[in-house]
Amino acid sequence: MAGESRRARILAGLAAPFRGPGRGLFTAGFIIVMVFVVMAIFAPWIAPYGPTERSVPLKLAAEPQPPSWGHPMGTFQLGYDVFSRIVWGSRVVLYVVALSAILSMIIGVPLGLVSGYYGGALDRALSMVMDSIYAFPGIVLAIAVASVLGPSPSNAAISLSVVYVPTFYRMVRGQTLEIRESLYVEAARALGFPDRVTLLGHILPNVAPTTLVVFGLAATDAILTEAGLAFFGLTVSYPQPDWGLDLRMAMKDILNGVWWTTFFPGLAITLLALGFALMGEGFSERYAIRTER
């Protein structure tokens, strides 16, 4: 009995955002994000060309070619297919974004929990550090950290997570402060539960929905910031594909009336950001309803 019901509960929990208030937003965002995830995973089968493959005859490769049946999004200079580079580029983008959001969650959530629950000098010190990081403009900080670490997707992810740790920390700390005062936390103390049990079993599960909303926010922002890092060549190096880097390489095209080399990579960045934003928004709408009794 117990096993089946537990499985049923987990399934119901996973399906929860697709039901109830905010389900439209969440589902739309989920579909957008999944399209890009599928793209990234099956890139070799979806992309008609390799990311650095000359896809047009040599004499046409000197100039970007406009969209056509063979190249629905046109080509870059050197004959790289725009669509193919977007598909391949989604790998780098998703890797950096997912890694940075997960890293900052893994670091920010426990720090927020401990800080909010115990308070005291540790809380004051942590809050000060986090607030000073938070006060920096994200992109500036990420560029600074990434320049120190050196250009690579993993380093970009690390520098992005430095930016988003305070976001998780502040949200979780605030919620923990509130929940700490609740009757069920006092009840846990009355039952003689050690702090570890109270924190992980009673406070964390009630902070989790907020954490997922913050995850959506952080991921959204990270996509834009990642594009910025890529723009400055701090993720991969040309000619490897990354949307932000393609934007930079195509910048000079704008003046020549070539719009497709900037429009489509830009569209990809915007769409993926929108997808995460919608998921977060839908989730928070549902969560807000659920907290009322």
Add this chain to the structure above:
Amino acid sequence: MPAGEILVVEGLKKYFVKGGGFLGGPRRVIKAVDGVSFTLRKGETIGLVGESGSGKTTTGRLVLRLLEPDAGRILFEGVDITHLPESKLRPMRPRMQMIYQDPYWSLNPRKPVGEAIAEPLIVHRLASRSEARERALELLERVGLTPPEDFYWRIPAQLSGGQRQRVVIARAMILKPELLVADEPVSMVDVSMRAEILRLLKDFQREYGLAMIFITHDLSVARLVADRIMVMYLGRIVEAGPAEEVLRDPRHPYTAALITAAPSVRRRRRRRYEIRGEIADPSNIPPGCRFHPRCPRATERCSREEPSLAEAGDGRLVACHNPLPRGWLAKWLEGEGQAPEA
């Protein structure tokens, strides 16, 4: 300590400081509990009654060391727990449990109730996970949430207030405690469910030989469950004694006022022993007897001198300079005599 006593409380005090500091407004000291002493025997129920703001709940939380006392002593089974660090206290906590007034917020909203009941056994390593689940199912059945399999995985939002309170009771009882502080356990529960929940508590008490501090503002509930009654006013006990006798023959004017103020279905013609005004601000306790501004029997002495809780015969303790005469209430309710002046 004489045998049979599970809890001895001496001179317990708790002051809360509000305000003060930068822009905090004037500093006020709220004397929530101001010198409370009593003993509780094994298997006995003390009904702690009084208006809201009298310090009943604070007393209950102090006794279980959920609040730090400012003065006094708490002996649990002969062990002084007044200043025991939480780490030493933790292994003792399963033996003293609490049930809260609010069944909505005393349960983790995201934990299935069966898991919530099983958790104390698992955390204190009193049973394996599967044994604990087994016991939780038994207790669910025992508290009337049947069939237990249907309730085990529900979250609190899927239960009514009365059902949640049963879960809270089951969670406390799975530890087989020796002391239970029940803080208004039925005041937020539907009236139709109250009797059943009280009976449940009584059954557990008989089975485990549980000693209980039952906090309530409702004298009819206190009459049902309590062996002894302690009446609290502004952080002090003003009258204490066997439940039946205190309610039949109150000696403190405040107790008399509480009893006659309670609505009764049976009594047709009701006379109320009226007291003036409302309970005073606990940050500004009147001098002398703290009840004197409201007391119909107050004299000049009452505004000067604070009465101590003194023996008034037959195990009754009264803190009053001019207690009501014996057998007074019955006569007064018959309509004989006026509200006696001192």
